[in-house]
Amino acid sequence: MSMKTSDFFVQRLKEWGVTRIYGYPxxxxxxxxxxxxxxxxxxxxxxxIQVRHEEMAAFMAVGxxxxxxxxxxCLSTGGPGATHLLTGLYDAKMDHAPVLAITxxxxxxxxxxxxxxxxxxxxxxxxVANFVQEAASPAQVRHLVDRxxxxxxxxxGVGVVIIPKDVQDEAWQPPQHAHGFTHSGSGxxxxxxIPHENDLQRAAEVLNAGKKVAILIGAxxxxxxxxxxQTANLLGAGVAKALLGKDVLPDDAPFVTGSIGLxxxxxxxxxxxxxxxxxxxxxxxxxxxxxxPEGKPRAVQIDIDPAMLGLRYPCEVNLHGDAAETLRALLxxxxxxxxxxxxxxxxxxxRDWWQLMEQRAMAPAKPVNPQRVVWEMSPLLxxxxxxxxxxxxxANWFARDYRVKQGQRASLxxxxxxxxxxxxYAIAAKFAAPEKPVVALVGDGAxxxxxxxxxxxxxxxWQQWQDPRLIICxxxxxxxxxVTWEQRVMEGDPRFEAxxxxxxxxxxxxxxxxxxxxxxxDTPEALSGAWQQALQAxxxxxxxxxxxxxxxxxxxxxxxxxxxxxxxxxxxxxxxxVQVLSDTASQLFHKK
Numbered sequence: 001m002s003m004k005t006s007d008f009f010v011q012r013l014k015e016w017g018v019t020r021i022y023g024y025p026x027x028x029x030x031x032x033x034x035x036x037x038x039x040x041x042x043x044x045x046x047x048x049i050q051v052r053h054e055e056m057a058a059f060m061a062v063g064x065x066x067x068x069x070x071x072x073x074c075l076s077t078g079g080p081g082a083t084h085l086l087t088g089l090y091d092a093k094m095d096h097a098p099v100l101a102i103t104x105x106x107x108x109x110x111x112x113x114x115x116x117x118x119x120x121x122x123x124x125x126x127x128v129a130n131f132v133q134e135a136a137s138p139a140q141v142r143h144l145v146d147r148x149x150x151x152x153x154x155x156x157g158v159g160v161v162i163i164p165k166d167v168q169d170e171a172w173q174p175p176q177h178a179h180g181f182t183h184s185g186s187g188x189x190x191x192x193x194i195p196h197e198n199d200l201q202r203a204a205e206v207l208n209a210g211k212k213v214a215i216l217i218g219a220x221x222x223x224x225x226x227x228x229x230q231t232a233n234l235l236g237a238g239v240a241k242a243l244l245g246k247d248v249l250p251d252d253a254p255f256v257t258g259s260i261g262l263x264x265x266x267x268x269x270x271x272x273x274x275x276x277x278x279x280x281x282x283x284x285x286x287x288x289x290x291x292x293p294e295g296k297p298r299a300v301q302i303d304i305d306p307a308m309l310g311l312r313y314p315c316e317v318n319l320h321g322d323a324a325e326t327l328r329a330l331l332x333x334x335x336x337x338x339x340x341x342x343x344x345x346x347x348x349x350x351r352d353w354w355q356l357m358e359q360r361a362m363a364p365a366k367p368v369n370p371q372r373v374v375w376e377m378s379p380l381l382x383x384x385x386x387x388x389x390x391x392x393x394x395a396n397w398f399a400r401d402y403r404v405k406q407g408q409r410a411s412l413x414x415x416x417x418x419x420x421x422x423x424x425y426a427i428a429a430k431f432a433a434p435e436k437p438v439v440a441l442v443g444d445g446a447x448x449x450x451x452x453x454x455x456x457x458x459x460x461x462w463q464q465w466q467d468p469r470l471i472i473c474x475x476x477x478x479x480x481x482x483v484t485w486e487q488r489v490m491e492g493d494p495r496f497e498a499x500x501x502x503x504x505x506x507x508x509x510x511x512x513x514x515x516x517x518x519x520x521x522d523t524p525e526a527l528s529g530a531w532q533q534a535l536q537a538x539x540x541x542x543x544x545x546x547x548x549x550x551x552x553x554x555x556x557x558x559x560x561x562x563x564x565x566x567x568x569x570x571x572x573x574x575x576x577x578v579q580v581l582s583d584t585a586s587q588l589f590h591k592k
Contacts, residue, residue: 006035026077028104031168052453058088063428065097079117094415130157143184204333210277213237219244220282227327238346254347263399365548392443393481396553437469477549511542
């Protein structure tokens, strides 16, 4: 029997190193699914993970890319299946994660006829994809796979390959050695990207001249942790972390000030405001109001993507290069600073901050302080754990109260800040490293939106994992809490009950109904024991905590305008105004 085009397609994916695809079936992609099945029977296939929704498949592909550094792959049918992928693919685009999306399409013979599930998918994906193309003939498929994968990996972006139903089932025809055909090949090796020597010298001059050096790192510095520490030690610098770079350096280093921005720490704020020199490494941190005032410090930036250089802050020297390679070339040019007073002051501020965080976490609440949930978790996690977070108010506690250890991994939807990424990220982390424990911190809004369904995916696959520990920690406060606080602080409006109130769902009981373990906590004293119980469980766990929605996830440095708006919203008759004011007054006006 002759090889079908779909069989060649799967074979080519294997040649590119694809070992796992997250997806959901449909008739528009059945030819490819049949080819995966045939390859699996022959012992040379690709693992297919069946999710509950295509959006979750795309998020899992992003999680795979983030936690492994490899290409993540997702698959859907055409029509609605393809459009469901979009949110997760935008997450990949905005967080610079290499992902390949494979979708079906109506038959080529029906294109242009307003056929069932026929869409111009190349146009649909045009904004999100670095490369998108629909196959029109079997001979075209080879270079579509090669180019789609290569562009996604090389540009840390999204590749989309669309294959109509009839093309999938046609006999495979290699491109002819004739006019009108192209002959592509597989394989890609990342180059060594280092700036010119004279640019490195210019950067060194700026950094050596500084007396108060601040370093800001993002996800682009992940493979340069050793070099970042060496640089900080030479320059006597403090290091702040954009949220996607949270796991680049551990939080027990005395010069690491933690996260920056709305979800950041006070030491990071002070580091940026008081420095005279700024070194940005692999970060596209968006909120420039948390960076130093323009023109105050001299600045150097390192980034592998030239489009990110000079984008957030006008730098004196922009270095296009790989973070680790560039720092290795820069280090011999840097002068050791004998004056350590700046770094010592940073270390003192960091110690004070962690003491303050403990005080805030242990403050009474009704019934459980959400900060304490993460504070109690942090010291109990094994050194090889992975932590994911939703993009609700729990991301604040993930950013501030979770103290990352050396060897741990952590991420969330950064640039897109999308609700619902925590559980699919966690599932991808388990498939990528089934021997490691994983924790997902999730708001009840995201659980109700789409993550509860993915507990069924966990139930389907968890017994395949070498280490069964996957903990879904749900912050049940019956409130879309982050938006509530944005209404109060940013807009000066009281909480809008119609948009913010959530149904009270029994998440732990739902987990039990699936055969998973469920733990419910509604007292702060039970938290530590609950975490220990979950970390010793023989199966995945939903740890549901009844948390107080009135604990404010305020910025580390709240402006007078924001404080005034917040107070105004309380005066307008916000629910629980007295409790809110009492609980947050110390955070608004605390002085050390």
